[in-house]
Amino acid sequence: MGHSAEKEARKRAKKEKKRQQKLNRVDPREAFKHFFEVLTICITKHPWKVAIIAFLFNGLLGLGMLNLPASKLLNNDIEDLYVPKGGPTERTANELLKLFPDKSGYDFYPHQNVKQPLFGEVMIWRHNIHNLINGTLYDEIKHIVEFVKNISTFTTNGGYAKYPDVCARRNGECVVQGEEIVDQIENNSDGSIPLSNLINRDGDNYETSLSNLADYTIENETLTSAKYLKIRFHLRQDSETMLKDSKLWRDHFVTYMKKYISKQYPKSLHLTFSHSGAFYEELGNDTFMDIPYFSFVFTVFLTYLGIVMAGGNIISKRVHIGRIGIIVTPVSVLGAWGLLMGCGVEFTNTIGVIPLFIQCHQIINALITLSNLSDVNDVKDAHQRVAYAVKNSATSITLTTLCHVIPFAIGIASNYYVTKLVCIYFVVTMLFNYFNHFVFFTACLALHEHRIDAELHFCCWTKLTPREQLVDEGRNCCVICCCSGKRPETREDTESGPERYSRILMSRFFLTTPMKVFSILSFLVYLVFVIWGLTLYDIDSVQISKVLPRSYFSNWNTYWTREFKNETIIQFVAIHPHGYTQNRTIVRDFEKLIKTKSYMKSDSFHSWFETYSSTEYKNLTTEKAFLSSVEKKFIPNNHVFKYDLVVDEIRPRVIASRFYMKTNHVPSTKAMIQIKKDLKKMIKDMNEYAEDVDEMNEDNGVVSDSPFTWQVEDGKYFFAHSPDFLATDWYMLPLWEILKIAAIQFALLFCLSLILNPSLGMAIQLPFCYFSMVGGIFGISHFFGVYLPRCP
Structure with a gap:
């Protein structure tokens, strides 16, 4: 028995020790x-x-x-x-x-844009949507063009500039796409224009005049009618100063065009306008x-x-x-x-x-x-x-x-x-x-x-004064109410009517069994609408984003997406480490491969070499003879190709060249992504092939000592580029960033619920409520026409 008592005492001492440790913790x-x-x-x-x-x-x-x-x-x-x-x-x-610098200050061609283009644009059509090619409309259309050219702005250095001071230039004149059509409308009585008259003043520059018209008809090489005309005023961006000044002019373009439409609206014409940064500007205006x-x-x-x-x-x-x-x-x-x-x-x-x-x-x-x-x-x-x-x-x-x-x-x-x-x-x-x-x-x-x-x-x-004293003094009820009181002693002493009644309603109405059933059913209906909205929640391109439906951008976008085709110009660049004549066969194979793509516009191929090949002075015997014929004869007669060839001055030869091709109509960002993916795979295959050929040339003793050889360090012999690809780089990125933040909050709620209330049920319920709330923001917003763009 003594042994049992001693054992029991040790147990009690051990329990007491644990209790003290718990108290001291x-x-x-x-x-x-x-x-x-x-x-x-x-x-x-x-x-x-x-x-x-x-x-x-x-x-x-x-x-x-x-x-x-x-x-x-x-x-x-x-x-x-x-x-x-x-x-x-x-x-x-x-x-x-680095190879093809921006030339918008003096030798600008729209199809040669490497950076995002900078422009203001005006779209014109008649009230009755009949033929716009009519001499009686010339004065009104010309007045619009001249009004835009006279729009002025203050510059970054405190100066004063009109459109001609900030415009993209070529041959000393501003590049205004569509202006040549306006010139043809003057003195036009039969409502038609021979296509031969629509060649731009500097010859073939790839952007044909017809791309500025919509809903037009051509018969026997003659433009017989056109219902929509867009005129694009290109801006300089060849330096930081000119870029800032051009953006300032672009901002004033919006201000002045709004005033023009409200006060001087043309009698016979409808007019809408936009500019290259209008979508982003409207995003900012949303927040204003x-x-x-x-x-x-x-x-x-x-x-x-x-x-x-x-x-x-x-x-x-x-x-x-x-x-x-x-x-x-x-x-x-x-x-x-x-x-x-x-x-x-x-x-x-x-x-x-x-x-x-x-x-x-x-x-x-x-x-x-x-x-x-x-x-x-x-x-x-x-x-x-x-x-x-x-x-x-x-x-x-x-x-x-x-x-x-x-x-x-x-x-x-x-x-x-x-x-x-x-x-x-x-x-x-x-x-x-x-x-x-x-x-x-x-x-x-x-x-x-x-x-x-x-x-x-x-x-x-x-x-x-105490209430009792005021009563004894015989004061009226207003004085007693406004000048007496006592400190609160219970919760009810500080509660207002809304607080008190809401608590009563909560306990007697909202927490009853019928209301619990109603709440559950309502939540299920809510989830159905959320899930339905999420399945319909789709926005594919910045061009169809619901940004300020009554804004100038939305108005312009409605007509642009309906009447004009979204054809993207893609630049294909080839690097020639050993000169063009050494790998022209690979380049020709590359061009043939591009022409086979179904999404490319077959008749839009535009290459300096194709034009050069049809000349009588074509000479590909040696790189020196080739370069001499290009510089002395080809370029002087075909100035548009001057900046499509890059020459190594140290060791005379062509070390880079480019050509162009348009896509067919691209209806969405998804379609653009598919084009970019296919081109990326094709470029990768061609680069691997060119690298193998280059290694063979080096084994045969053909070595490049050009300072431009950095271009092929990573096997980059070919590039496919378009400024329009920018929208595909960050596709759905805003959505993923929001989901990332929501996921972090979800995880925090789950962990904190476990820490504060160690109940798995509560730890699941709270994050689930948060998840349903965030899902509701996206799902229900669909029915209100609110979208999150999936590209920048």
């Missing part, structure tokens, strides 16, 4: 709450000082916003913001520009429309809190402290944006919608804190009441803040500059909001509770 959650409790007690002892210092701290940082105009931090260059950098098309363009709603929503929030927190008597009213909870966000915006602008971080108009999101978050923070405060109305000490409210709301507020900050912090690495800027401003503003909530708002909360203990008026902060 620090619970991280309790330690976290204790930190905020201590912080709150310190703040409540000096509330005026803390509130004033916190406000001044944000206000002084806000002075950094003066750096916005001083350092020109405002960036609304939509193409810079919305077009990702470093894609395959951009890299290829940068390589090709959203920003003014912030002030409206801010007012609604203040009104809402004024109604919800209107409960209690003249002492216990919480309406002002609720409004202070809203003011935390503007104070945070002032400090955060001032800090960022002071550090030189650029600002764009899209950032203007951030306060709206943070304001919604802050309302929840304020309501959580005030709800916890209402639970301790019976506690006499104001310090303890505030400490209880803050420490019990700290965990939920911190976790919701993390769920926003962490995904957006990862979003700073986005490929889109606008997303990068938005994420930087969002994260910093959210952190400032978190700081100000627990410092500035807590200090104001302490002042509010000190006022209650001192029985001061909620608005005037004057000492109130």
Whole structure:
């Protein structure tokens, strides 16, 4: 028995030891709450000082916003913001520009564009959509052309420029596609133009005049009718200064054309217009429309809190402290944006919608804190009441803040500059909001509770007379109502009618079995609509994006997509490390292979060599003889091909050349992607073949000492390039970036649910609700005509 008693004593001692260890173990959650409790007690002892210092701290940082105009931090260059950098098309363009520099300042041909083209465009048709080729319309059409040419802008150096000062030029004249058709309309009485008259003034430049017409008819080599005419005004971009000036002119083009249409609309013509960056500009204008709603929503929030927190008597009213909870966000915006602008971080108009999101978050923070405060109305000490409210709301507020900050912090690495800027401003503003909530708002909360203990008026902060004394003095009911009250002792003493009735409705109506069944059925119906919307959610090209349906771009786009074909010009570049004559056979095979592709327009092949081969001075005996015939005879007679050949000046020979071919109509970005994929595979096969041939040449003693041999380091002997490929580089990237942020938030919710409430059911339910909400944004938005472009 003694042995059993001793064994039992050891067990009890072991259990007691474990119990003590458990008691001594620090619970991280309790330690976290204790930190905020201590912080709150310190703040409540000096509330005026803390509130004033916190406000001044944000206000002084806000002075950094003066750096916005001083350092020109405002960036609304939509193409810079919305077009990702470093894609395959951009890299290829940068390589090709070293061989074929931009000549838009003096020798511009539209089909030779390596960079994205820069232009303004006007589309014209008659009211009755009859034949536009009519001499009676010439004056009106010519007036439109001259009006555009006279549009002026201020330049980056403070000067003044009209279209001829920033236009893309050739032979000393501005390149305006479609103007030669306008010239033919003059004195035209029979409504027809011989096709021979539509040859451009500098000869064959590949972009035929017919590409500027739509719904036209040709009979016996004569243009007999045309219903739509587009006139494209090309702009220079051969230097950074000219690029900026051209974009400034392009912006004024929109402004002046809107005025022209509203005040001087042609009598017999319909007119619409656009420019090369119109789609991106309209994306930016979308955000301009959203920003003014912030002030409206801010007012609604203040009104809402004024109604919800209107409960209690003249002492216990919480309406002002609720409004202070809203003011935390503007104070945070002032400090955060001032800090960022002071550090030189650029600002764009899209950032203007951030306060709206943070304001919604802050309302929840304020309501959580005030709800916890209402639970301790019976506690006499104001310090303890505030400490209880803050420490019990700290965990939920911190976790919701993390769920926003962490995904957006990862979003700073986005490929889109606008997303990068938005994420930087969002994260910093959210952190400032978190700081100000627990410092500035807590200090104001302490002042509010000190006022209650001192029985001061909620608005005037004057000492109130006890209700009994006013009754004894025979005062009327209005004086008694407005000038007396008592400190709250229960939760009901501070609740307003909406709060009280909503709780009653929740317990007696919404939580009943029939309502639970109704909620489940409603959620199932919601899921059906979401899934249905997701199956229909498809946007394939920037050209069919629903951007501002009443905008100038949307109007132009409606007619352009309906009447004109989207034919893409593709440049095919060949590198000749040992001269053109050494690998012309490979190049000819390459050209034949391209012509076999079904998506290429068979009659659009445009090659300098094809023209050269038909001349009498063709000479391919040696590279020297070939180059001599090209430079002395071919180029002087065919100036359009001058920049399709690159000559090595150190060792005279042609080391690069290019030719062109159009695609058939490309209806969507998906179709463009398929073309690009097929060309990429073909280029890869040709490069491997050319590399094998080059190795054979080197084995036979043919060695290149050209400085341009860097072009073939990675087996790059052939390139296929078009500025239109840019839309395919980042196809669906915006969607993937949003899904990445949503996935991070989903994972955070799951992990935090397990930490705070170790229940697998709750850990699954909360992320599932979030998933259904995000899915609903995409699914339901389809039925409202709201889309997310899947390309930049």
